[in-house]
Amino acid sequence: MKKLRQYKAFPWHDGNQGIMHRNGDVFFPAMLRAIAEAREFVLLEMYLVESGRVAASFIEALLAAAGRGVRVWVLFDAFGTLGLSSQDAARLSHANLQLAFFNPLYLWRLFNVDRLFRDHRKLLVVDGSCAFIGGTGLSDDFDPAVTPQGYWRETMLEMRGPVVADWVTSFQQIWLRATRTELSLPPVDPGPAAGTLRGRVAVSCVPVQREITRSFFVRARRARERVWLVTPYFVPPAKIRRTLRSAARNGVDVRVLVPGAFSDHPLMTLIGRRFYPRLLLSGVRIFEYQPRFLHYKAVLCDSWVSLGSSNFDRWNMRWNHEANQEILDAGFAGRFAGMLEADFAEAVEILLADVARIGWPGRLQRWFWSRLDQLIAAFSHLLFQRRGPVE
Template identity: 35%
Template sequence: MNSKWIEGNDIRLLENGEEFFPRVFECIANAKQEVVLETFILFEDKVGKQLHEALVVAARRGVQCDVTIDGFGSPDLSDMFLGTLREAGVRVHVFDPGKPFMGHRLNLLRRMHRKIVVVDGTIAFIGGINYSADHLGDFGPEAKQDYSVEIHGPLVSEMHRFTHGALIQGQRYQRVRDWWRQRRNARTPMADQPRAGTAAAMLVVRDNGDHWNDIERHYRIALRAARDRVVIANAYFFPGYRFMKEMKRAARRGVDVRLILQGMPDMPIVKTAAMMLYHQLLRAGVRIYEYRDRPLHGKVALMDDEWATVGSSNLDPLSLALNLEANVIIRDRAFNQDLYGRLEKLMCASCNEIKREELGELRGVALVRSWVAYHFTRLYPGWASWLPRHVPRLLPALAGRIQAAYANAGSGKHAAASAKD
């Protein structure tokens, strides 16, 4: 897939599950030909059950439904949940990066982390929101703050081709009779979508092949071009050294660079490592805001008054070096302004700005501990990426398969899957 600017799109920002889930479920309910959905997490809670019902109803009226989940992120789906989908005709695929060894999954760090929906080749969604109740405000203090986008226009055709290509690549090792059945049931290719708006956009993915650093590279290009403002809101922020260098250079040449990060990270090592990161960035003039209202799960950014991105990719080594990720990059003043308004509200009402004088100096044991934690957090997934790069495989979701494959991987609880997403 070659990332390229595609003109003529209409792109709408959706904030949190309250805006995202009703639109996705409505589009599935109105689907006429097909639904292709990818997600890292699908839980059997009230949101997962709503998705389940929408897919079952659509499949029973003849809509071709393909759902891809990650086995690590979605380990606890019951036999009844999967069986009902299968009986209705929904094809559920489990991303399985490697065979378990003695009952253990070895590639715990390699995940299908994308969140994409394409309906009838005419409407698409992409972002960071999973299908779980913790993306709704009524979940309580642990409800997540996150974003997605709804897309109409020619970019949808590109996303349609990408999701179908991912299915074909993942299933290439299945038996010939499965391939023949899929070929026999294949639908007529859908026509490219007409212009629907004024936004230029591109789909950018990260994989373990030809696109291993595309998302980070586009961020760095935009940082080098920034002249006025940069706002990055990201749940897990430990980017590469070149990324950090571009941020500091932008701040030093007078760009208003702001970071919105988690105020209450779920892993102690993240807070320890962040101290060194904070000192480096604050010295360069970057402003840092810690979001305090609820867990931050967003992966969004904007630069100047046109460029913006929304997607699944964190800015940490897991997302930038190991996971399969997908972002959309948007060039549109109206969308940029909408995203900026929402992030500015977050900074003003729900964040604490971190001041350099409040941190104090890192010295002695604290300096050594922070230095080790920062560089370990930054580098350890990169070391794992030196291992042979497998071809991602998709396996049919059969009753009991997910639980059996991953029960020994320490992912049997919802909290384990959602703690680092």
């Protein structure tokens, strides 16, 4: 079996096109339309998959593609699909369709530390001509038509051009990691330039390759205008916090957009607030999104954009396989900034005065969450040291 440490960083490519799809009522129809138009192969990789209207629509689309003679490969994370019924999983059966689960939770290995490694990536590739990258899952939580009041705020990026071939390669690598079998596909012809964007595939294959965070550090330290970070779980390691504070002290517009009252893990929001005081003192601006749960993950540093599955939190960076699309283009960055500005407008900015007036009950709560965060971090580190050999 290939070693993960043999994986190389993907190169930059010119001539790409990138389309932002804001929320599930836009990106789900686009993804299903791409599957319906598939002629050769479909590659689908997801972490969160739950039975419901969205999952059913994708199962039907994949089976229809397989029925047309299209080869379909589906890779779901075993933990992220605990909400997928056995009946729905059984429906994904066809001669032209292969379904695999990343790191299955076998009962006799349930307490093996290596079961903590998860495939958190979200990717759809069709015919080597287009790829969808972002933070969605196949869950009704992302569909405004199913949950009009409580749907999750998400963004997916549709890419066309030379970078799509690298997304195919990336899927082949993670398929090999999950199944120990080679995935043979016809060579992908990038064809003529699809656009003018410069793009690159960035992946993190834990525990040895952390290309996504490495790119963030490089770009954030070089930034002169802005460093804007969007994450649903703001529990960043100290190095990321230092980088944000340093950029703000150097006069860069540093902003962090995180969930407010709505979250699928409220505890993470409470723990993350303990980092607010030092960041605010350094000039970092913090916004809590109000209308609904903010779930997309992105970074904007001047004209560099990174969007995908990486949450930039401690657990994520230590245990999860991640994949982001990077784009280096002033025009695209401007459009992306416009989308972020719209989200900032629907958020409440947290000021230093807000943090200072919390009183003793609030200070005691902050102390408690601080100690709990440190305990979780120490426990995670201990488990990580006990992991098995890297394959």
